[in-house]
Amino acid sequence: MYKLWATILKDVRILLRDKPGLLFMFGMPILLVLVITTIQNSTFDLVSKNKVPLLLCNRDTGAASRQLIQAIDKIDMFRLINLPKDETGKDITGRMHSKDALLAMIIPPDFSTKIDAKARKIAGKALNTFGLEGEKGAAGEDSVEPIDLYYHPILQQSFRSSVQGALYSALQLVESRQILRTLYFSINEKQLPDSLEKDLLHNNLSINEIPVLLDNSRPLPNASQHNIPAWTVFAMFFIVLSLSGSIVREKLNGSFIRLKTLPTHYILVLLSKQVTYLGVTLIQAAIIFAIGVWIFPYMGLPALNLPSDISGLFFVSLLCGWCAVSYAICIGVFARTQEQANAFGAVSIVILAAIGGLMVPSFAMPGSFRTLIKISPLHWCLEAYYGLFLEGGKLKDVLMNIIPLVIIAVTLQLATLWGLRQKKLI
Amino acid sequence: MNQHDEQTETFAVEVEDLGFSYPGQPGRYFSHFNLKIAVAERFGLFGPNGAGKTTLLHLMTGLLSSREGTIRILGKEIKKDNQSARRFFGFVPQDFSFYEELSPRENLEFFGAWSGLKGVEIRKRTTELLEILDLTDVRDKQAQQFSGGMKRRLNLAIGVIHQPRVLFLDEPTVGVDVQTRYAIVNYLKELNRKGTTLVYTSHQLAEAEELCEKIALMDKGTLVAHDDLQKLLAEHRQEGLEGLFLTLTGKNYGNDHV
Incomplete structure (x- = not known):
């Protein structure tokens, strides 16, 4: 336990000193959520207010x-x-x-x-x-x-x-x-x-719009309710650039040689990175949600309404973060160079986001893509968040989205272990 | 094996009948290779580029593994009982093997924990080592700001944080100034006086002459000579290690292993 704590401390220190990395992990997602929500909101305003x-x-x-x-x-x-x-x-x-x-x-x-x-x-x-x-x-x-x-x-x-x-x-x-x-x-x-x-x-007949909500007390969905969960998921998975890059960097630099000669399992390095970066994803989500709740209204954007099941929101965020971290570590273990990790990581996340329904709603996708959607962990993360944020559901209502997410995360972890054995790292 | 058995071991390192070849590369690096290094010895391993020194060092430290033969560190077989064997030795690689984003104190704390030490012990050893290797003033500065000499001293400090009984050193003074080399060599001698076995490899032959009492000369994966340095010099009528080196390994270029 002491070794794990020391390793986490080392990872946190390195992370905190990487200013561009921090900006990339926290600044970029905030900017992304801000820009996309503003654009979508102005599109909505264009046909309603302006x-x-x-x-x-x-x-x-x-x-x-x-x-x-x-x-x-x-x-x-x-x-x-x-x-x-x-x-x-x-x-x-x-x-x-x-x-x-x-x-x-x-x-x-x-x-x-x-x-x-x-x-x-x-x-x-x-x-x-x-x-x-x-x-x-x-x-x-x-x-x-x-x-x-x-x-x-x-x-x-x-x-x-x-x-x-x-x-x-x-x-x-x-x-x-x-x-x-x-x-x-x-x-x-x-x-x-x-x-x-x-x-x-x-004498036109009017149409009464009724949102299908599980929790009738919730206000109507708005651009923030749609965009913030979606781009939070994207931000969580985009840590692939920082995390997989850090694993590759550590594999390639001298410290890795020394670590392999010490009486401690290399798996501890990855365990520490999981804990550290899981913390990063949770902080990302907390910051983005807080901005949605408290800052957006000051910017003329609709406020984010948090789900009534806050513990459910925490659990879903934890699982989304774990899946994102598992994906990043898997890439980091298999990639040989930082360029490989960065290029594959970035492109694959954009593709998984696209097929996962972050950019185009999944119901609007062609038939063949609807099967492909299921392999995207971002899709299951998004569905679970939408269940809480848009439908007003509780944790039990999004269980069917959480189960595939857990299966994907466990599969990624097993693939990582296999990769470590193949590369004789453990 | 208990603490008493470890103390009574005669050999710090035993290499028996070692065979090794790099996967996917033609030729064998070692074949039926044998070497014994006694406890508390200052042992130097020399040879031209590509002779197999670093490969042998990596096999001894478990960075590479071989299917043929055995390597024991203080009686513990590196292949079968690597976690126990790793507790006995320290390794100072040629490349800087620490986190440049961290300070010397933070690096020593982390590698100390990985070497099996706990909080109080780590802090005590960290203070000692920073003092001995003259890094106390920069203990909280990020290592990336350091000069080559300071980095070399930190590289060495990390390798000895857990007071290993056997210390493998791969070119520990490459690229440093005379003062730093002097400080490092003196510290290594001090460690040896306290009972640490030094297994050293370098191209700095003058430094090696000063540090090593016993040497092995290698060429193309085989031992060309293995004995007391003074005895070998006398036997081959050479005044220094450089002359002995050229006499025994020839004047042709060595080729690095690709």
Whole structure:
């Protein structure tokens, strides 16, 4: 026990004197969590609080285009910037390149006429179907010339889809209103009353969003609840660079030769590193969670709500840390040079994070990847954390995520022992 | 074997019928090699580069292991009873074998614990060694700031923290100034006077002449000569070890083992 204590003390001293290493282990993850949460939060704010700037060039002079603009404005998603009607497509793309806006829309000159013609034709068809005298052979086209929507290539498909959805609903409203008005006028030879129009067009059913939580007292999940657990796991596993590098360095430098001639098992070196770096991972998690709880609100970011089962959170963090340390030690034992350990360690963690669902949610992955997910320890760590942070579960609720994590950690430990024997280190 | 048996051993190191070759490399390094080093002897192992000195030292300290033959340190077989054998000897490798991020005190505390010492004993030995090797003033400074000479003295201090009965030294004074060499050699003589067996290898032949009373000259994994230094000098009509060395191992270049 004294030897283990002395070895831990040695590792802690070396660790504390490695300032760049400390910055890498503690500073980088904090920065990572901060940057990603801020970005994700601002993306969320972009569509909820901040409005998306939309350049609008209305070349039409009719009522339908004005109604369309009103409908778009009412969606409350866009900040409309009106452009002169003679603005060319080239001018507009020029403005977009200078980042005035990421979206631009051109309403064609005959938009209202064509909407009107289409409404009359559909109304006529409808009246005929009802057995009433409709406007026979109403001239008009079924289709209206499409509205051009310019977007900056940096906008992701998911964001473009939500913009398109919003614009379609505005268009639909304009079209439906025109058809209703025409239909009503054809039957009653007077204007559609405003109150009826409102009832017909604006009586939307609302959607009530209900998060599926195990603990009903929890507030709604936010960007912090999603990002902090995910990037804490990433940070824990990223100690692979420091830990595996330290093992390789120790194997290659002179102290290793001396250690092998002393009456103590080399396994103690690895045991000490496990204890020391497990402590590092727990401190990492504690610091990141504390920042989420107490610092984020001062930065305008949503506060992290800790799970109600704090002992469960500690146990899950302990297991995640143990798995991360086991992975790093395994790499350190097998790597021959520090370059090998660093390159393999860094790349493999990014891959395991990607397939583990840290970057793209696992439910959005293609079928073949869903099997691959299971080999990533980061996936099980993340699932266990999400069970506590997002679903409001307790330790018993995340047992099914902990079991695979333990299996992976034990497998890594056995592989390490095998590697040590192969290399005649024990 | 109890403490009494250890004290009554005649030989500090016994190498019997040793055979060794590096895996994946042609040729044998040692074949039916035998060597005995008496307790409390100041023994020097010399030879050109590639003669097998470091390999033999690594076999004796258990860093390498051989399937053929036996090596005993104070009666304990290094292969079968390595944990016991390791308690008896200390090793001062040619490369600096300590943590440069740590201070001399911290290095001695750590290696002291690994050598089987406990708290009070470690502190006592640390103070003694730092004083003897003139490192007290820098006891809490990180070793990476040290000069080559200070690092050599620390390297030696770590090797003797547990007061080993046999001390293996691989080029313990390489790259140091005259003062440091003088201090190290004197300290080694002092240790020997207290009963520590020294097994020493170096290319510093003048220093070796001063330190060693018995020597073995090796070439290509075999013993060319093994006797009292003075006796060998007289026998081969040489005035110094350098002349004896060239006479017995030739004037051609030695090739380091690759």
